[in-house]
Amino acid sequence: xxxxxxxKIIPVIDLKDGVVVHARQGEREHYQPVNTDLCPAPDIYxxxxxxxxxxxxxxxxxxxxxxxxxxxxxxxxxxxxxxxFPQISFWIDSGYQGYKKYPGNxxxxxxxxxxxxxxxxELDAFDKRFILSLDYSAIEALGSKILFSNHDxxxxxxxxxxxxxxxxxxxxxxxxxxxxxRQYPHKNFIAAGGIRDIYDLQAxxxxxxxxxxxxxxxxxxxxGREDMKNL
Numbered sequence: 242x243x244x245x246x247x248x249k250i251i252p253v254i255d256l257k258d259g260v261v262v263h264a265r266q267g268e269r270e271h272y273q274p275v276n277t278d279l280c281p282a283p284d285i286y287x288x289x290x291x292x293x294x295x296x297x298x299x300x301x302x303x304x305x306x307x308x309x310x311x312x313x314x315x316x317x318x319x320x321x322x323x324x325x326f327p328q329i330s331f332w333i334d335s336g337y338q339g340y341k342k343y344p345g346n347x348x349x350x351x352x353x354x355x356x357x358x359x360x361x362x363e364l365d366a367f368d369k370r371f372i373l374s375l376d377y378s379a380i381e382a383l384g385s386k387i388l389f390s391n392h393d394x395x396x397x398x399x400x401x402x403x404x405x406x407x408x409x410x411x412x413x414x415x416x417x418x419x420x421x422x423r424q425y426p427h428k429n430f431i432a433a434g435g436i437r438d439i440y441d442l443q444a445x446x447x448x449x450x451x452x453x454x455x456x457x458x459x460x461x462x463x464x465g466r467e468d469m470k471n472l
Contacts, residue, residue, distance in 0.1 A: 248442045248472050249300075250464070251332070251431070252292045253456035254285060256315045257306040261288045264407045264456065269306055277460035285322060289329075295459060296469035302332040302350070302454055309336040309355060323347055332372055340366035350400065352376050353384035361385055361394065369396040374433075377417070379405035398429045400454065406435030410457070413441055415448060422449035438463045442472070 255264045255272065260283035262272035274283035280291035292298055303322075308314035314335060323331055323344050334350035340363070343349060351364065352374040364371075373396055376383040383404075388394055401421055403414040413435045421430050432445050433454040442464075445453060458464040 247451075248446055249452040250296070250298070250442075250459075250469065250472060251300050251302050251452060251454050252298055252459055253302045253304065253433075253454050254288055255304045255306055255456070256285065256318070259315070259318070261285050262306070263460070264304075269310060272306070275460060278462060279460045285318065286325070289322070289326065292459065295466050298329065300330045300332065301326075303334070305333070305335040309334065309352070311336070320344070334374060339363060348372060350374055352402070353382065353388045356385045356388060358385045358387045361387055364394060371396055372398045372400060372431075374400040374402050376402045376404060377414075392425065395428065398431065400431045400433050402454075403434035407433070407456075410437055411435045412437055413445060413453075415444055418445065418450055419448045439468050439471075 253264070255262050257269070257272055260274045262283065263275050264272055275288065276283070280288045289301065292301065303319060305315045305319065316335070319333060319335075323346055327346055330346050330348055332348045332350050334352055336352070337355040337360070338349050338351060349367070349371045351367070351371050354376040375389060382389050401414070401418055403417065406412070406414060413432050418430060418432055426449070429452070430450060431452045431454060432450045436442065436453055436455050436458055438458060442453060455464060
């Protein structure tokens with residue numbers, strides 16, 4: 242393992258009912274508060290500090306699971322977090338989002354699962370100033386089918402989210418990611434779901450992936466401080 246890998250890791254924080262939870266295979270109703278060697282407490286501030294203890298990350302991803310599933314939201318908590326860490330860029334997936342003026346370190350993530358073909362016109366207001374998440378279950382693309390087929394709607398940065406692999410230790414969906422990178426080489430694709438260790442990152446790099454969303458491997462220590470130095 243050498244410095245030549247050059248992969249950017251973006252730690253993931255999943256919020257549910259006020260605490261950070263461990264995501265597993267997209268079964269959100271069963272997610273439990275995190276209690277790991279990295280951070281035994283599910284408090285978001287402690288989790289962020291634990292991540293920063295591994296590496297001086299400049300970008301974090303937050304999924305507001307309550308907002309995504311229409312069971313309230315963490316808007317106030319997220320606003321406070323952004324204010325406490327102004328040096329960090331936060332990618333925020335809070336389900337369906339209409340365009341509005343965002344704080345300087347708030348980057349909206351718009352997930353396909355939260356948009357229908359009828360609501361796609363509302364993306365125009367963002368003028369492609371967002372990150373698109375193309376969401377997949379084990380068997381199908383989730384949400385608006387037009388969003389997957391009409392590439393004119395895509396911004397430059399796109400997450401390929403395979404929900405059934407999240408927290409599963411199955412490894413990333415390399416076939417899907419390879420296909421996207423080959424078909425759309427001018428786009429920046431980000432891997433999400435199933436990343437286990439540094440070897441998965443090497444495989445993703447070979448596929449053309451430059452950035453990856455990671456949670457479980459950081460919490461377990463499978464990707465640690467020394468790995469981050471090499472990255």
